[in-house]
Amino acid sequence: MNEYNGWKNQATWSVNVLHMEKIVAMLNDGFNEESIKFHIKDSCKPEDMNLYGRDMFYSAWATIDWYTIFNRAKENMEQLV
Numbered sequence: 864m865n866e867y868n869g870w871k872n873q874a875t876w877s878v879n880v881l882h883m884e885k886i887v888a889m890l891n892d893g894f895n896e897e898s899i900k901f902h903i904k905d906s907c908k909p910e911d912m913n914l915y916g917r918d919m920f921y922s923a924w925a926t927i928d929w930y931t932i933f934n935r936a937k938e939n940m941e942q943l944v
Contacts, residue, residue, distance in 0.1 A: 871926075871928040873923075874923040874924070874926045875926070875931060875932060877923075878903065878927055878932055879932060883936060883939065886932065886933070886936045889902065891940060896929065899933075900929065907920065909921065
């Protein structure tokens with residue numbers, strides 16, 4: 864897959880842009896990575912999407928590079944200290 868704005872793909876970049884602040888705050892509050900992913904998915908409300916939107920959402924969701932997202936979030940936390 865092609866790189867997108869310096870990130871692995873567009874889905875990973877989108878999570879960074881739209882949710883990074885919340886991810887950092889949740890990590891800081893002691894949430895684990897699985898809880899954070901659940902919260903983000905839940906906030907997108909895929910269950911309320913039509914069949915095509917839900918399929919597209921889950922296709923993009925499967926490509927998110929969570930390892931990089933959480934590493935960046937942890938770096939951001941260190942910069943705040």
